[in-house]
Amino acid sequence: MHALACKRCRQGSGPMGDRYWQQYAHQSQIDKQKSKMAKITPRSKDFSEWYLDVIREADMADYAPVRGCIVVKPYGWSLYENMRDFLDRRFKETGHSNAAFPLFIPMSFLQKEAQHVKGFSPELAVVTIGGGETLEEPLAVRPTSETIIGSMYAQWVKSYRDLPVLINTWNSVVRWEKRTKPFLRTMEFYWQEGHTAHATHDEAMEEVLRMLGVYADHASEECAIPVIQGRKSISERFAGADNTFSIEAMMGDKKALQAGTSHDLGQNFARAFEIKYLDRDNTEKLCWTTSWGMSWRMLGAVIMTHGDDQGLRLPPKIAPVQVVIVPIYKNDTEKSSVFETAERIYKEIKAAGLRVKLDDREETPGFKFNDWEMRGVPVRVEIGPKDVANRAAALARRDIPGKAGKSFVPQDGLVQRVQVLLVEVHNSLLQQATAFRDANIHEVNTYEELKEVVEDGFALAPVADDPEVDAKIKEETRATNRNFPTQQAAGEWKCIITGKPVRERALFGKAY
């Protein structure tokens, strides 16, 4: 009946038809407004949808033809490169060298460390055919490189003089994930793995904590993300580690994201791969090894920590474009004078070593403002005819939206102003993220309190480091034990589950 009526509307004239078209036209107007102004789902409406929208609109990544894999586009990759370069510099400063290890790992290697193979076998991709022939021994696509690197270290380390071995490798690994999300959990992900071997456990522990500190510094100094360093609970440890440490960050939806890990591997891999050295006392000893990693997941953290309804807000130090110049003009005469100024300013900013872009596209200024805001560019310089006449410029900062973040400044000293502003934007983003996080972490002393707090934030609760405790809390609240923060007040409390006396609080929250 209804379809018939519509058909009649389409074909026919008369009152019904007119009403149909009127209604249709009205609907179109709404659609237009919607699609124009809301390319990005508001963060408050649907955080997950917002996250995906931002990645698409900021031109960071695209879905690959293979399930669970992404293509990182130039804008996203540039961000990754900047992050990587900062980290790499820090690794070099702490005495590490880069090297490369194979993508393929003999299955037997993974099986040498019992916990390790147990932990990783569910998510292994395994190559069984090569060159058209069935392989004698299947090759795992590396899910991480402890085993293959361990096997090499066993060959390289003979004497105490060979220690420590301090190597890092930038690569990608594959883990067969059930549920994926761009940057946060993809089947293949890019990261770095540091692998070190030491003569003593003390030295290894020093390394583990040093690198955890490097990650924490990188997160706050370069990514403007405050993190909580701590020790993972027994149930959250890396497969094959004696101890795992992590940095945990709070995202804009108050969920936790593990942004980096550092493992004390004890002598587990040394034993499995016979990484031994002859000590000064002429006895053969097992090494102590560590590993630590940080992945492109950190980009997800940057998006989810700083982003707003307009899109990305990038920390200046890692932003692919730190300053964008938008020229404003009405006609060719204005255009040439505006561009003359804009190009001069562009050169000055570039000469100062900043990543600057002059947007010479044939679009309206308003369009460009929104476009670059979506991409998270920290500072925008506007040059129009009035500015040319007044030797001035408009400066807008991405961390403060709208007119409040706009100022009008003289062209003289503009570069210095921009440099100062970039630092301010960084500080402001870090400050905003820290304030948000701190406002949403609460100390609790009972299980009831924890249940309430983790509904909308993190809870710091005294608990025993016991897998059963973690499991119970997780099952009943969906919140997980993120870590036992390194920095916390000393004291003695009762575990909120077991009632046993404990000396530490753990951080609980719903996590990615």
Added chain:
RNA sequence: CGGGGCGUGGCGCAGUCCGGUUAGCGCGCUUGAUUUGGGUUCAAGAGGUCGGUGGUUCAAAUCCACUCGCCCCGACCA
């Protein structure tokens, strides 16, 4: 892997219930004008084997089966 939702030009959707002419709309794209200090406006264009496969039918975007993918919620993870 379980529960739910969705696959229709690059993006967002209508049409599917109840099968029937050349499958529409907005954004985006191209061209030309117009505009330009916060997503200009107008005109003319280009662009779609309706996720895929098989079936039912004179006829399938529409019905049926299978399959693939995406999103959300649970079990596992950087």
